[in-house]
Amino acid sequence: MKTTVKTLLTESPVDTEVVVKGWVRTKRGSKQVTFLEINDGSCFASMQVILDNKNFSNEILQKLRTGTSVKITGKLVASPAPQQPVELQGTKIKIYGEAAADYQLQKKRHSFEFLREIAHLRTRTNTFGAVFRIRNILAKAVHDFFQERNFIYLHSPIITTSDCEGAGEMFNVTNFDLNNIPLTKNNKVDWEQDFFGKMAGLSVSGQLEAEIFACSLGDCYTFGPTFRAENSNTSYHLSEFWMVEPEIAFGDLEDDMDLAEDFIRYLIKAVLEKGKDDLEFFDKRISKGKLKALEKLADAPFNRISYTDAISKLEKKSNKFEFKPKWGMDLQTEHERYLTEKVFKGPVFVTDYPKDIKAFYMRMNKDGKTVAAMDALLPAVGEIIGGSQREERYDLLAARIKEMGLELSDYDWYLDLRKYGTVPHSGFGLGFGRMVQFVTGMKNIRDIIPFPRTPGNAKF
């Protein structure tokens, strides 16, 4: 049976013969004995292996460089040193593959920029092992949370012909011979001759499709990749990223915020419970105090403030900002940071934004100026959730579509949901990567996704 380092360290009885398979992290040699750290990715810790040099040839010992893959058989014993509970007294070694002498990973710290260039090897490091174990815990927790609440998981399409209100530039999907693109009489691209008979692209959001499910099957959610062809160059944007988008049937904005709050706390608790070892590493090496901050957040209610109130709070400190806050303008990053880090010292929902800076599908408030929108802002990462109550009144929705200069005919199916038995409903989108970023404290979103896609970069 295959045993992992994790089970050997936590479950296996001492003084039994065991087998460990993994990669050599470090070797420390002396005349009599050689120490190896064997890591297999199953947990943060490695297995310390002790080899009595006289039992092995020099040739074998030499091959055990950092990066070499091995199978080691031996006796699991209690360790005399405090750094690890148990260690392995190796008796047999099988080398699967040596690491060539130019292996780029070393025992010392590397820069994340360098590791990004070798994303196929960076998962062998402490940091990236920890990141992707945490990411896995969060992914499972997303499903657990919604499944426990009887939300239906919906696979929204990745290829789409409906542009979700220009949430971002879409990547085109085409089957055309790019050196010979069919043109219409007016010298425009003739999309009718393309694979789907019209212009298609990669989805920027699964929300509109989720609304269809919410207006029939009830509460539902999507969790999948989304794509934005924006030329965004920041540490918190990707061209391909994963988004969680729940949609609540018969729910208003309050329900939406309650769900979002519960959701974030659930995710944090899951990580605190199942990812302790990895979190301790982030707390120590990546973001000091992270563990305490997460523990505090796991039970704290989120603050809530309307956009209008937020603006007047910000206006009082106007001189602190490069961009002067003014009603009608979107909040700048510096404003959001001020709210989370200075005013509330914690997460905050900003609600009821002016209609002109929000999407067409958001529900108009009674004042006729604002819409039932909410953004959840977290310290350090900023906007992690954007959500709203959807406009369920046919006439108002149709009017907004026209007002935004969009074609009614493009949204006929979306309007049908309002025409035939409309219901109030609401939902939000959570940037999964930003959640991983927040939990781990990793500074750059390119370092919490296995293979980042950003403008000019799609290697691996």
Added chain:
RNA sequence: GCCGGUUUAGCUCAGUCGGUAGAGCAAGCGGCUGUUAACCGCUGGGUCGUAGGUUCAAAUCCUGCAACCGGCGCCA
């Protein structure tokens, strides 16, 4: 897209007033009484991002380009 910064050994970096290159780690060799970022000694390793320019002389000063990083915008 805009603003700023960086680019020197496999990696992380130093290099003063312009005078032709350094350290630690890694690799190789040797030593060492159980190490844990092990330690000690020796060896090999460089077109200083790239293309030009200034100068007797450029890693160093100037210009273009590229890659990367940080901040901003767009958002999740």
